[in-house]
Amino acid sequence: MPTITIDGKLLEFEQGQLIIDVAHGNGVKIPHYCYHPSLSVVANCRICLAEVWAPNPHNENKLEPMPKLLPTCETHASEGQVVYTTSPKAIANQKAVMEMLLNHHPIDCPTCDQSGECDLQDFAYEYGRGVRRCDTEKITQSKKDIGDNIMLYGDRCIMCTRCVRFTDEITGTSELMIDGRGANECIDVFPGIGINNELSGNVIDICPVGAMLDKDFMFQQRVWLLKTAPSIDPLTSSGDNIIIEHNNNKVYRVKPRTNLEVNEYWITDEVRYGWKFVHDDSRNIEMKDDAEIIAADKLQQANAIALLVSPMISCEDAWLLGQLIRSLDDHAVIGIGPVPVEGEDKTFKSGFTLRSEKAPNARGVQRALGDVLNYDEWKKQMARADTVVVTGNYPVRWDTPVMSDSQTLILIDTLANGLTERADAFVPAATWAEKSGTFENWDNMLQLFERAIYPLGDAQAEGQIAMNLQALVDDMESTVFNPATVRRRMADAGIAGMLEVELPKNTNRVVTDMPLSEV
Ligand code: SF4
Ligand code: FES
Numbered sequence: 172m173p174t175i176t177i178d179g180k181l182l183e184f185e186q187g188q189l190i191i192d193v194a195h196g197n198g199v200k201i202p203h204y205c206y207h208p209s210l211s212v213v214a215n216c217r218i219c220l221a222e223v224w225a226p227n228p229h230n231e232n233k234l235e236p237m238p239k240l241l242p243t244c245e246t247h248a249s250e251g252q253v254v255y256t257t258s259p260k261a262i263a264n265q266k267a268v269m270e271m272l273l274n275h276h277p278i279d280c281p282t283c284d285q286s287g288e289c290d291l292q293d294f295a296y297e298y299g300r301g302v303r304r305c306d307t308e309k310i311t312q313s314k315k316d317i318g319d320n321i322m323l324y325g326d327r328c329i330m331c332t333r334c335v336r337f338t339d340e341i342t343g344t345s346e347l348m349i350d351g352r353g354a355n356e357c358i359d360v361f362p363g364i365g366i367n368n369e370l371s372g373n374v375i376d377i378c379p380v381g382a383m384l385d386k387d388f389m390f391q392q393r394v395w396l397l398k399t400a401p402s403i404d405p406l407t408s409s410g411d412n413i414i415i416e417h418n419n420n421k422v423y424r425v426k427p428r429t430n431l432e433v434n435e436y437w438i439t440d441e442v443r444y445g446w447k448f449v450h451d452d453s454r455n456i457e458m459k460d461d462a463e464i465i466a467a468d469k470l471q472q473a474n475a476i477a478l479l480v481s482p483m484i485s486c487e488d489a490w491l492l493g494q495l496i497r498s499l500d501d502h503a504v505i506g507i508g509p510v511p512v513e514g515e516d517k518t519f520k521s522g523f524t525l526r527s528e529k530a531p532n533a534r535g536v537q538r539a540l541g542d543v544l545n546y547d548e549w550k551k552q553m554a555r556a557d558t559v560v561v562t563g564n565y566p567v568r569w570d571t572p573v574m575s576d577s578q579t580l581i582l583i584d585t586l587a588n589g590l591t592e593r594a595d596a597f598v599p600a601a602t603w604a605e606k607s608g609t610f611e612n613w614d615n616m617l618q619l620f621e622r623a624i625y626p627l628g629d630a631q632a633e634g635q636i637a638m639n640l641q642a643l644v645d646d647m648e649s650t651v652f653n654p655a656t657v658r659r660r661m662a663d664a665g666i667a668g669m670l671e672v673e674l675p676k677n678t679n680r681v682v683t684d685m686p687l688s689e690v
Pocket of ligand 2: 175202214217242
């Protein structure tokens with residue numbers, strides 16, 4: 172394999188790799204703004220420039236310096252190159268770039284949402300000069316509402332053009348453009364056309380400074396107070412990898428988690444903003460009248476049971492519910508809840524696809540329960556059961572099945588729905604953010620998601636509820652639901668794939684280097 176030396180480290184690389192990629196892949200930091208691994212190279216910010224020496228074949232392969240500093244985001248690695256990002260010339264360039272960028276920057280970090288996750292702030296600290304020598308007036312630019320979810324703070328923009336390239340190259344929608352020239356150029360939308368495509372929120376993430384801000388998150392939290400949990404899209408069959416950011420047991424933001432095999436760097440706005448049902452006012456989180464005891468009693472008295480397992484719940488939850496009901500009725504009518512589909516899959520210019528199937532785990536529920544009835548068939552056959560167990564966990568009020576008055580209903584759900592008042596026992600369920608488990612996506616990939624916040628009120632994972640009911644039926648102490656143990660039991664029961672679940676990658680856990688004090 173060819174090798175290159177970067178800041179004294181001898182590193183192997185593959186032909187065609189950029190110097191910056193070789194460095195980042197081996198833990199060598201090179202500051203960068205305009206570069207993004209998924210976008211075309213423009214090399215316009217100039218902060219990644221380094222001193223490069225290369226063997227000269229016309230001079231017995233002796234190492235010779237390139238006449239100028241080279242952009243590492245544009246220069247391919249080649250055999251025998253020696254790169255210095257911390258030489259006096261490279262450092263002088265970094266300081267000059269930072270000084271130039273800060274000349275017209277408002278330096279309003281105390282009120283800027285990006286503070287704490289801002290490359291301009293971090294690089295000013297690491298590579299900046301610390302003084303402003305320019306005494307000209309700062310150029311000011313306006314704040315603009317450029318879409319349903321995005322506010323543009325033009326003053327803070329450093330013209331890296333990542334956002335423009337995103338709408339050109341990833342979504343192919345081209346809503347953003349560069350307007351004006353020289354010192355007056357700015358990012359803008361075309362008159363009357365906002366940036367409202369289904370992936371628009373990603374420009375907030377890729378903006379390296381606080382220019383593109385999320386209206387939904389604006390002024391909600393300082394980012395250094397947020398804790399993170401790696402998770403999976405709970406709303407569609409995409410299996411997109413996400414990070415849930417939360418504080419004081421409240422979710423504040425959902426962002427993409429990089430997984431090049433699934434969603435690369437992106438998520439849809441549907442997933443980014445679709446978590447609000449977790450804290451919805453219409454959520455039932457109170458367990459009234461010993462509902463679990465009543466439910467266990469009704470199940471024990473039942474002659475024939477029907478179970479509806481929602482495609483919104485995890486494989487582990489589904490399997491435990493199935494085990495409970497089958498232990499009470501060998502011939503139970505078991506079916507999968509409605510799997511919502513909206514239109515057709517939509518594939519964007521880059522190949523990223525928005526899934527029309529609006530449930531995260533229809534395949535996983537079938538894997539966990541084996542051959543189960545689809546919703547229509549279940550609705551027909553459940554009429555012969557005297558006791559019906561229904562699970563929901565949909566992000567919106569859903570189209571519940573119609574029960575006869577003589578049937579006993581045990582409802583395990585999150586939001587209020589048409590059956591809530593009718594239920595003989597209502598047991599509040601936890602949303603995906605409040606539990607761990609596994610979802611199987613459209614491509615049959617089984618991926619683990621971790622709990623972000625503790626269950627609200629009396630809510631519990633459906634798996635825990637199944638274990639509690641089983642313990643009540645068996646007159647034993649209930650134990651704590653542990654998805655990893657359940658997966659092992661599922662594997663022992665012959666369910667394929669449960670021990671090869673994909674564990675979360677790229678969890679972005681940052682350990683702060685500053686002491687935090689509570690005020
Ligand atoms: S708004 Fe952000 S992403 Fe867009 S050009 Fe300015 S700094 Fe770059
Ligand atoms: S990151 Fe290389 S020039 Fe901008």
